[in-house]
Amino acid sequence: MHIGLVGLGKMGGNMRTRLRRGGIEVTGFDNNPELSDVESLEALVAALPTPRAVWVMVPAGAITQSVVDQLKGLLSEGDVVIDGGNSKYTDDAAHAASLAEVGIGFVDCGVSGGIWGLDNGYGLMCGGEAALVERLMPVFDALRPEGPREEGFVHAGAVGAGHYAKMVHNGIEYGLMQSYAEGFELLTAKDIVTDVTGCFKAWTRGTVVRSWLLDLLVRAMEQEGANLPHIRGYVNDSGEGRWTVEEAILESVPMPAITASLFARFASRQDDSPAMKAVAALRNQFGGHAVESFGGEASVAEAGPSSGTGSTSH
Numbered sequence: 001m002h003i004g005l006v007g008l009g010k011m012g013g014n015m016r017t018r019l020r021r022g023g024i025e026v027t028g029f030d031n032n033p034e035l036s037d038v039e040s041l042e043a044l045v046a047a048l049p050t051p052r053a054v055w056v057m058v059p060a061g062a063i064t065q066s067v068v069d070q071l072k073g074l075l076s077e078g079d080v081v082i083d084g085g086n087s088k089y090t091d092d093a094a095h096a097a098s099l100a101e102v103g104i105g106f107v108d109c110g111v112s113g114g115i116w117g118l119d120n121g122y123g124l125m126c127g128g129e130a131a132l133v134e135r136l137m138p139v140f141d142a143l144r145p146e147g148p149r150e151e152g153f154v155h156a157g158a159v160g161a162g163h164y165a166k167m168v169h170n171g172i173e174y175g176l177m178q179s180y181a182e183g184f185e186l187l188t189a190k191d192i193v194t195d196v197t198g199c200f201k202a203w204t205r206g207t208v209v210r211s212w213l214l215d216l217l218v219r220a221m222e223q224e225g226a227n228l229p230h231i232r233g234y235v236n237d238s239g240e241g242r243w244t245v246e247e248a249i250l251e252s253v254p255m256p257a258i259t260a261s262l263f264a265r266f267a268s269r270q271d272d273s274p275a276m277k278a279v280a281a282l283r284n285q286f287g288g289h290a291v292e293s294f295g296g297e298a299s300v301a302e303a304g305p306s307s308g309t310g311s312t313s314h
């Protein structure tokens with residue numbers, strides 16, 4: 001089988017390598033000529049046998065939209081486009097409908113595995129028509145981990161189901177990471193615990209909380225030092241966690257752990273919390289409790305109402 005691959009960054013570049021290792025012929029296009037096999041999207045399409053299959057592996061949102069729009073003008077009836085990026089599942093129906101106007105099929109595929117996927121294989125979650133998914137199976141088989149197909153691949157349902165599954169996967173990822181992180185902070189805070197890395201490492205075999213994320217946390221602590229001294233506690237997010245929480249609200253599904261883990265990331269980006277300023281100010285107002293001012297000094301507000309209750313803490 002021969003496919004086109006658009007986007008040869010951290011994910012797409014490694015996927016090209018893994019596909020080739022798995023016996024799939026790949027023509028890749030990237031805006032960076034040093035990575036690209038061909039000089040344009042037109043040349044990529046011209047290099048492919050019909051019916052063509054083009055895997056799009058570019059950032060979600062406007063860039064994916066632009067590539068899908070260009071492919072709509074370049075491909076023909078019977079061809080198929082696969083979106084393997086971290087797209088929002090609601091984009092999929094729009095892409096499928098637009099491509100269907102000219103007879104082009106569409107499959108969405110959530111891809112997990114990060115930079116390790118090259119050697120470990122990628123976890124794949126796809127959505128779309130069964131006949132298209134079946135046609136692409138050699139590609140999925142080359143990308144997924146070795147072993148039983150159902151342990152690294154799912155045809156989750158209709159168009160959008162693949163990215164929906166990937167969204168939930170990433171919501172779980174947020175919650176798991178946050179949970180390990182809070183345990184890390186508590187162990188680090190307690191002076192009777194002198195080997196925090198050792199605790200985490202001891203959990204990697206046999207325990208209830210063993211996992212690949214735990215292995216990676218131990219790896220980070222061994223590389224960076226037990227307290228991760230060179231890493232700032234500032235965490236971005238690229239959308240999947242927000243979409244999971246939005247869906248939880250839409251479907252009235254309680255998701256306290258995942259929601260809290262998303263909000264913890266927002267908090268990580270604040271040097272000083274406006275909300276906590278308000279809490280400190282209120283404690284000070286009603287109870288005369290000291291507030292910290294910039295510079296670190298504690299101060300107590302003027303006593304309150306003339307009735308004289310201001311000096312009493314409640």
Ligand SMILES: O=C(O)[C@H](O)[C@@H](O)[C@H](O)[C@H](O)COP(=O)(O)O
Pocket residue numbers: 086111112113114170173236237238239240241
């Ligand atoms: O399953 C995976 O391989 C990861 O989830 C991958 O998709 C990526 O690292 C996340 O998109 C990061 O997401 P955040 O930026 O939202 O943490």
